[in-house]
Amino acid sequence: MSKNLSRREIITRAVYAVGGAATFASVQACGSSAATTTTTPTTGPTPKDFPYEQHLPAGYRLDPAAVKEPAYHAYYEADGGCCHGSYSALMKHLAATAGAPFDQLPADFGRFGAGGIAGYGSICGSLLGGLLVINQIVSDKTARNAMMTDLLRWYEGASFPSYTPATVDAAETGKTTLDFSAANLVNLQTTPGSHLCHASVSGWCAARGVAANGPDKLARCSRLTADVAAKVAEMINTYLASTTTPKTYAAAAIDSRSNTCLGCHPKTSTTRPVASGMACTPCHSNQSLPSTHPVIP
């Protein structure tokens, strides 16, 4: 155990002794050999020693900038997609920089989540991949729930896509009809409103006038995957920086997209109870509610 910990401490010191993203990137550049030294530990934490926050070296932080490009490219892998993009980018980063037990887990675990789980249009796979990583680290239930709801809420209101890859993936070169250049990206952004894949994708594609199964959709979702992966890394860092025992995470307040609804639809109602944390109005708008329903302000 001490042998393993000291090995990880060496990596951590190399990453943080000087500090900053540039230094981190240089360590990452020669990361393949560092990763090799941690893939087959003979002692130390195993996947069963869950959750894994307890095995992170003191002061450990992820590099949010470093997970974006791998997340973007993993999206385009065969049997890849959004969940594989965010999950594999974060897990490989953790395996390379924190070692065991992250390096003992399969980076391919997120492939099932593409298209809102097996193409079903449920929860956005990039979110699900991120949630699965948060779940592996955060040990306190209250903080875990706060982080998860915060990530989901953030997604509903964020403008996607925002990441511009360093290298455009070969899979999209010459195929997109929209201008995904860094200068024009802001003109392609919408807020999903919902954390569900089919609402997020359909809304963006309709706004942009493109099909939901074409190269423009792929270019949008691959960049969104990078955005979400980086957000998850930032959130985990915020949690790890907490100095309380147990660590805490301050989620953003639930906004008016639910508050006006839950006044009449509390969990405790015996006629129309609603147990939900997500924003109501993107799905249940005035337009979609029966005429007998009070108008939502």
Next chain:
Amino acid sequence: MSKNLSRREIITRAVYAVGGAATFASVQACGSSAATTTTTPTTGPTPKDFPYEQHLPAGYRLDPAAVKEPAYHAYYEADGGCCHGSYSALMKHLAATAGAPFDQLPADFGRFGAGGIAGYGSICGSLLGGLLVINQIVSDKTARNAMMTDLLRWYEGASFPSYTPATVDAAETGKTTLDFSAANLVNLQTTPGSHLCHASVSGWCAARGVAANGPDKLARCSRLTADVAAKVAEMINTYLASTTTPKTYAAAAIDSRSNTCLGCHPKTSTTRPVASGMACTPCHSNQSLPSTHPVIP
């Protein structure tokens, strides 16, 4: 490796030599010692050797009946819930009857999924727990996607709850207001329509006239968790029984709850594309669509 395989073969032979659920239950009854022999293998498959179908002994099958009672009780654990219920029941069953690498993974991984992920009201946690287990076993992408969409579709149209526990959990004794006896359970059933927690729970609670955070809701969802866990075990068995290479899984046909919609909203549309596998009409009913929308037959 051969040492480990032969150990697992011995367990498999003990379970299947005579066959049938009764024999299986007897083996389970003395399962603690069997589990002990497989928890710390010195050789054999590890969690990284993913997916795990390749490590299952020939002819291996789960016992769907055996996962129900553990799933029901795990729901009531502190920081338990629906996702922990289905996930832990299936994983502990796999660990006890198939050994590595299932016995090297944390059975607590599903706690985050309660209440549609951290109480957010998204995908029903019992489904998410089941999907995470299917994902660990099924190696073929086409079969994996077919199984996952089939599970989600089945849930939308199934009548819940249907399981009656052998022993009512102490947490609900004397607290429920409805009659959850086996004879009356059929009178408490509804079909969720949606795979989302908040729609599933709200619909059932409104139909039964109970709150979404009270003991009746817990009694419903704990039994539903057992139903879903058993369904997942049945589906994995169906997949394992496939004799093709790669194995196949025949999903039920997508029914009229989507077909009439996708005619006007195909993925390929550039005005209103929808990429989704779920039933549309439970959320997008005639009542909820704008007056300019054609009436859904």
